[in-house]
Amino acid sequence: MMMSWLKVNEQQWMTIRRYAVAWTLVGLISATQATLLWPASNPPPVSRLKLAVWHLLIWYGWAALTPVVFWIARRCPLEGRHWWSKALLHALAGLAVALAHLSFFVWTWRVFEPQVARRAPFAASLRQVMYQGLVFEWLIYWLVLGSSYVLDYYRRYRERDLAAAQLQRQLAEAQLQALKMQLHPHFLFNTLNTIATLARKQDNDAAVRMLAGLGDLLRHTLEQADKQEVPLREELDFIERYLDIEQARFHDRLTVRMRIAPETLTAAVPSLILQPLVENAVRHGIARRAAAGLIEISAAREAGQLRLQVRDDGPGLPEDFAAEDEGVGLRNTRARLARLYGDEHSFALLNGAGLTVEVVIPLRRRTAENSNKETTHGINQETAMAQDSAIDHA
Numbered sequence: 001m002m003m004s005w006l007k008v009n010e011q012q013w014m015t016i017r018r019y020a021v022a023w024t025l026v027g028l029i030s031a032t033q034a035t036l037l038w039p040a041s042n043p044p045p046v047s048r049l050k051l052a053v054w055h056l057l058i059w060y061g062w063a064a065l066t067p068v069v070f071w072i073a074r075r076c077p078l079e080g081r082h083w084w085s086k087a088l089l090h091a092l093a094g095l096a097v098a099l100a101h102l103s104f105f106v107w108t109w110r111v112f113e114p115q116v117a118r119r120a121p122f123a124a125s126l127r128q129v130m131y132q133g134l135v136f137e138w139l140i141y142w143l144v145l146g147s148s149y150v151l152d153y154y155r156r157y158r159e160r161d162l163a164a165a166q167l168q169r170q171l172a173e174a175q176l177q178a179l180k181m182q183l184h185p186h187f188l189f190n191t192l193n194t195i196a197t198l199a200r201k202q203d204n205d206a207a208v209r210m211l212a213g214l215g216d217l218l219r220h221t222l223e224q225a226d227k228q229e230v231p232l233r234e235e236l237d238f239i240e241r242y243l244d245i246e247q248a249r250f251h252d253r254l255t256v257r258m259r260i261a262p263e264t265l266t267a268a269v270p271s272l273i274l275q276p277l278v279e280n281a282v283r284h285g286i287a288r289r290a291a292a293g294l295i296e297i298s299a300a301r302e303a304g305q306l307r308l309q310v311r312d313d314g315p316g317l318p319e320d321f322a323a324e325d326e327g328v329g330l331r332n333t334r335a336r337l338a339r340l341y342g343d344e345h346s347f348a349l350l351n352g353a354g355l356t357v358e359v360v361i362p363l364r365r366r367t368a369e370n371s372n373k374e375t376t377h378g379i380n381q382e383t384a385m386a387q388d389s390a391i392d393h394a
Helices: 002-037 048-075 083-112 114-119 122-200 204-223 232-253 275-286 328-344 381-387
Strands: 229-231 254-260 268-270 293-302 305-312 346-352 354-362 390-392
Touching (some): 002 048, 048 083, 083 122, 122 232, 204 232, 229 232, 232 254, 232 268, 232 275, 232 293, 268 328, 275 293, 275 328, 328 354
Parallel strands (some): 254 293
Antiparallel strands (some): 254 390, 293 305, 305 354, 346 354
16 A cells, blocks of 8 residues: 555656646746847836746746646546536636636736835736736646646556556466476376386386386476476476486486586576477487487577577488477477567477477576585586586486
């Protein structure tokens, strides 16, 4: 409540400052005109300095009446079914405000030029200036009233624009979360299916290891559920846990090589961005052949961008492959990257000696709370990076 009041108060003070500046400029122009254009043959009844101050003060009278006009505008908006009756009320209010300003005009002049008070009473002086300037003052009321509506419409437009932007951001976050959560049952189903296969083969030790690994994997997943981006170090730790589970399926048929530039370990990457790419490599590069296969994961910094690649030495993509043939993991990865980075990313499937899935995103740093802790699960990455050796998950 207090923050809301402060915000409204700040907006009101901003409007007051703007109008104070505007009326000051008008007053200075009027004072300059009065002092410079007054004929030298007929000097003013007061000094030119007093004349300039008086003109400036007259327009400050309108500055003082501006909040009154704004209050009338809020109480009697020119919209709705009966706008014409409200316009009539504004016409009467404009006459009243104009009369108030003309009264201020006469009073200040009598203060600056006391001789006027002795020559004519206040009422007579007021009638004289009303004949000369009432219509002009009334038109000023309408100008101030119109500016209040312009500012109000602009404020409402900005509020609607801000609300739309916030809604769009919330929608994008919800869609990103939904896309990310679709990955969980995908690899969970595959893992449970592998555990069931091991149980049917009565390979109890392997099944228990997979269940324990799955528990670690799910715990890690739940810890990252509310994060869209994590350090690459954490993502690689997650991938190691995932590959340990896959190792229970393929044993020494699966070889993993990592080429990770050390300066990329703190780079921010979308959470679970590598898992569907590695799973795709396992399914299409390893699972469909009897021989051993290689999966290579690399990360490098290039011209302010982070380049991630997951390559397998399998058969690659068929010649008639189309984008609609992509599985859930690749489709969701493509959609998440588009939501997170827009045109600042690229996602490509490259056929060669196998298939390479390449992701290029802006390089941003992200430090995790446990970024200084060594991973106790799997690969000593610094050694693997330095030696560029093939690591067999045996």
